[in-house]
Amino acid sequence: MSEKKKVIIACGGTGGHLFPGIAVAEELERQGHEVLLLISEKKVDAQASSKYGDLRFKTVPAIAKPATLSPKMIPFLFRLWSTVKQCRAILKEEQADVVLGMGGFTSLPPVMAGKKMGLATYVHDSNAVPGKANRLTARWCRKVLLGFDVTKKYFPNSDTEVTGTPVRKELEQLPSQADARAKYGLAQDAKTVMVMGGSQGAKHLNTLVVEAAKAMPGVQFLHITGAADHDRVMELTKDLKGYHVLLFCDDMASAYAAADMAVCRSGASSMTELAYVALPSVLVPYPYAADDHQTVNAEVFESAGAAVLRQESEMDAGSLVADIIRITEEPAVCEEMKNRADQLAVKDAASRICKVITTS
Numbered sequence: 562m563s564e565k566k567k568v569i570i571a572c573g574g575t576g577g578h579l580f581p582g583i584a585v586a587e588e589l590e591r592q593g594h595e596v597l598l599l600i601s602e603k604k605v606d607a608q609a610s611s612k613y614g615d616l617r618f619k620t621v622p623a624i625a626k627p628a629t630l631s632p633k634m635i636p637f638l639f640r641l642w643s644t645v646k647q648c649r650a651i652l653k654e655e656q657a658d659v660v661l662g663m664g665g666f667t668s669l670p671p672v673m674a675g676k677k678m679g680l681a682t683y684v685h686d687s688n689a690v691p692g693k694a695n696r697l698t699a700r701w702c703r704k705v706l707l708g709f710d711v712t713k714k715y716f717p718n719s720d721t722e723v724t725g726t727p728v729r730k731e732l733e734q735l736p737s738q739a740d741a742r743a744k745y746g747l748a749q750d751a752k753t754v755m756v757m758g759g760s761q762g763a764k765h766l767n768t769l770v771v772e773a774a775k776a777m778p779g780v781q782f783l784h785i786t787g788a789a790d791h792d793r794v795m796e797l798t799k800d801l802k803g804y805h806v807l808l809f810c811d812d813m814a815s816a817y818a819a820a821d822m823a824v825c826r827s828g829a830s831s832m833t834e835l836a837y838v839a840l841p842s843v844l845v846p847y848p849y850a851a852d853d854h855q856t857v858n859a860e861v862f863e864s865a866g867a868a869v870l871r872q873e874s875e876m877d878a879g880s881l882v883a884d885i886i887r888i889t890e891e892p893a894v895c896e897e898m899k900n901r902a903d904q905l906a907v908k909d910a911a912s913r914i915c916k917v918i919t920t921s
């Protein structure tokens with residue numbers, strides 16, 4: 562093992578930043594390093610991290626950058642300054658050697674603080690088009706680590722390395738399909754679609770899925786709605802047989818294992834996991850994501866043949882039914898998409914990241 566390091570991982574704000582951070586932390590601890598994860602005070606971070614009691618977490622204020630000429634810029638700069646100060650105190654107390662930001666504005670103050678203290682600083686971006694926070698944070702980093710090769714071009718002045726995006730340890734070994742289906746009360750012999758809308762919700766997509774389900778009584782659904790739309794989807798589906806609704810899933814390994822295919826937003830972590838577990842998918846980008854990055858993410862999978870990309874505005878229940886039937890009923894299509902998804906997986910992403918941040 563390389564010399565033991567004390568690593569701070571800033572990864573709050575959304576599941577797409579938090580879970581890859583947890584994946585890196587799990588691998589660092591396995592290798593004997595010490596880790597502290599900095600997350601935001603948002604409820605979503607508290608909920609998502611509660612299962613990982615073996616890891617150490619601390620909260621720092623979440624800051625969001627307003628438009629450059631906005632009057633909100635002055636309070637933002639003050640908040641940034643005070644959060645950087647708070648982070649410096651944490652880094653000092655922890656005697657940190659390394660700071661890794663996983664993206665989003667929660668990453669910015671810890672990385673800035675680390676840079677000021679002369680520590681080794683890194684940032685990871687899992688998207689095909691990087692976020693604003695990471696473009697800013699990259700200038701204080703030794704190296705920018707990337708999920709996708711196509712993202713390199715956005716960091717012409719940085720040292721970049723494509724490491725892939727890591728997934729949590731619990732996804733390394735999925736339960737059997739039979740156990741996973743039993744867990745959710747799903748029939749063993751029916752085709753099963755897992756639906757996941759991403760942290761911003763997917764009201765229109767949720768409605769389309771429910772309408773499509775009504776037209777396919779032989780297909781069953783495991784639908785993760787998120788908090789905002791849960792009660793509405795429950796009400797819409799209360800009379801549907803084989804329709805299981807979850808507000809939040811704290812066992813994604815079972816959710817993936819139960820499914821023959823997925824209908825998902827194209828957030829980077831969701832897609833990374835689809836590749837990791839080799840699940841065919843219909844990817845429906847969140848239409849308001851910054852720089853339409855979810856479309857660009859999904860294009861990577863579609864051009865590799867691992868997924869079907871559909872824009873929400875161009876879909877209806879009938880087209881979704883056709884996509885689901887094609888993937889679930891044509892074994893050759895399903896098999897080919899599985900293989901293509903599997904080829905996109907970077908199975909050792911966590912250890913690649915650990916190697917860079919503990920040795921360079």
Ligand SMILES: CC(=O)N[C@H]1[C@@H](OP(=O)(O)OP(=O)(O)OC[C@H]2O[C@@H](n3ccc(=O)[nH]c3=O)[C@H](O)[C@@H]2O)O[C@H](CO)[C@@H](O)[C@@H]1O
Nearest residue numbers: 575576577580759760761809810813828829830831847850
């Ligand atoms: C609207 C928006 O801008 N979303 C962005 C946000 O995504 P967001 O956080 O929504 O989503 P991602 O798809 O990247 O990740 C979701 C993660 O949450 C997990 N999960 C989800 C639901 C659940 O019930 N249980 C659970 O564990 C998934 O397994 C996955 O690990 O950050 C990602 C990473 O920068 C971006 O790619 C997304 O575009």
